[in-house]
Amino acid sequence: MITRENELLVLVIAPSGRDGAMICNLLTGNGIACIPSTISDIARTELNAGVGAVILAEEALGISEIAILAAHVSEQPTWADLPLLVLTLAGAVSAGNLRKALARQPLGNLVLLERPIRPETLVSAVQGALRSRRRQYLVRGLMAERHVAEQALRKAEKLAVAARLASSFSHEINNPLASVTNLLYLIGVSSSLRETQNYARVAAQELARLSEIVTQNLRFHKESSKPVAVQVSQIVNAALDLYKARLAAAEILIERDFRECPLIFGVAGELRHLILNLIANALDAIGRGGTMKIRIAGAREHSNGSRLGARITIGDTGSGICPEIRNSLFEPFVSTKGDTGTGLGLWVSSEIVRRHRGTIRVMSRAHPPFTGTVFSVFLPSHPNWTPVHPSGAVHDYQSETMQLIG
Numbered sequence: 001m002i003t004r005e006n007e008l009l010v011l012v013i014a015p016s017g018r019d020g021a022m023i024c025n026l027l028t029g030n031g032i033a034c035i036p037s038t039i040s041d042i043a044r045t046e047l048n049a050g051v052g053a054v055i056l057a058e059e060a061l062g063i064s065e066i067a068i069l070a071a072h073v074s075e076q077p078t079w080a081d082l083p084l085l086v087l088t089l090a091g092a093v094s095a096g097n098l099r100k101a102l103a104r105q106p107l108g109n110l111v112l113l114e115r116p117i118r119p120e121t122l123v124s125a126v127q128g129a130l131r132s133r134r135r136q137y138l139v140r141g142l143m144a145e146r147h148v149a150e151q152a153l154r155k156a157e158k159l160a161v162a163a164r165l166a167s168s169f170s171h172e173i174n175n176p177l178a179s180v181t182n183l184l185y186l187i188g189v190s191s192s193l194r195e196t197q198n199y200a201r202v203a204a205q206e207l208a209r210l211s212e213i214v215t216q217n218l219r220f221h222k223e224s225s226k227p228v229a230v231q232v233s234q235i236v237n238a239a240l241d242l243y244k245a246r247l248a249a250a251e252i253l254i255e256r257d258f259r260e261c262p263l264i265f266g267v268a269g270e271l272r273h274l275i276l277n278l279i280a281n282a283l284d285a286i287g288r289g290g291t292m293k294i295r296i297a298g299a300r301e302h303s304n305g306s307r308l309g310a311r312i313t314i315g316d317t318g319s320g321i322c323p324e325i326r327n328s329l330f331e332p333f334v335s336t337k338g339d340t341g342t343g344l345g346l347w348v349s350s351e352i353v354r355r356h357r358g359t360i361r362v363m364s365r366a367h368p369p370f371t372g373t374v375f376s377v378f379l380p381s382h383p384n385w386t387p388v389h390p391s392g393a394v395h396d397y398q399s400e401t402m403q404l405i406g
């Protein structure tokens with residue numbers, strides 16, 4: 001990776017101009033770019049671009065200078081750890097020295113070099129420091145690349161969400177539209193007023209259904225992305241409503257087991273999306289004539305400090321998860337559905353669960369005669385909501401587990 005101009009520049013801070021000039025001459029002679037500097041120069045410099053390492057004479061580092069430097073160093077980006085080389089004065093350990101050593105602790109990546117120091121020792125220490133700085137720049141590059149890739153995935157995720165909502169919306173409005181068309185035809189050919197009135201009444205009911213579906217879809221898009229208190233059963237019922245026609249057409253039986261459950265503090269639109277994804281997958285796996293069982297219950301999650309929350313379990317009597325994808329199930333673009341699946345559903349779902357600091361687990365059996373899958377999502381009531389860093393850098397809890405039986 002090519003580093004930016006001056007990124008390997010060494011700043012030399014020595015109160016005696018002669019020391020500073022000598023060190024600079026030595027380093028320049030060994031091909032290392034360096035300039036004499038001061039603590040206030042460093043405080044003005046962006047530590048993520050422009051400094052390779054800093055050499056400081058101990059006498060330039062009083063308690064107040066240490067405080068300035070420590071404040072600046074603490075603001076470094078996560079990948080950065082600026083190397084500081086401190087040239088100490090020779091002599092016995094004094095109380096003052098010990099105090100300074102303690103005060104220097106927040107400076108992080110600090111190496112003490114005792115004077116008098118041999119020129120080649122200083123050069124090799126600086127080269128080592130710059131090597132570690134180059135590695136930091138490499139990590140910065142990788143983080144930037146990862147961020148770009150994640151942005152692209154996020155965009156793809158949004159498109160997939162829109163496509164999924166659009167197709168489920170089209171599917172839902174198709175049935176009432178077809179009925180209204182038929183009823184209008186029947187009204188046109190009917191000779192009896194009573195019959196005509198009957199057709200008109202049913203057509204009005206179908207139109208009311210249409211308007212309900214449209215309103216619900218509009219609400220999806222208008223919903224705020226801020227976390228609010230959410231009743232999980234409402235979310236599940238709204239999601240099931242959206243699949244009402246498809247469930248009926250495929251003769252799939254829904255068993256609801258909704259128990260007492262605390263409110264969840266979360267983003268309603270995201271949670272609805274999560275449930276829609278899991279239900280859609282269960283429907284695809286069942287095909288025709290099976291059962292989907294949805295249980296909601298208050299629960300404690302023992303693996304993470306006995307947090308209180310809700311457990312949503314969606315079980316289906318479908319085909320079971322095919323073993324080839326079991327290890328990559330929650331990764332993007334993993335699908336067995338060819339052109340009809342983007343393979344983003346479970347990845348998006350696990351991201352939503354992760355943002356809500358919950359867990360998602362799955363058990364599945366793909367060997368006949370008994371096949372099926374159970375997804376179990378735990379959502380804590382109070383997830384101590386903190387905005388997740390755009391790079392998704394929150395990894396302090398488990399997001400997925402997979403158990404395959406048979």
Ligand SMILES: Nc1ncnc2c1ncn2[C@@H]1O[C@H](COP(=O)(O)OP(=O)(O)OP(=O)(O)O)[C@@H](O)[C@H]1O
Nearest residue numbers: 281282285320321335336341342343344345346373
């Ligand atoms: N309940 C389930 N039963 C069986 N297989 C499942 C189930 N849920 C998920 N899968 C498998 O996991 C794969 C990935 O699911 P995912 O939801 O991520 O993508 P998809 O459903 O293929 O596409 P889409 O992006 O449209 O959701 C599916 O293709 C399917 O093979």
Ligand SMILES: [Mg+2]
Nearest residue numbers: 277281345346
């Ligand atoms: Mg899916």
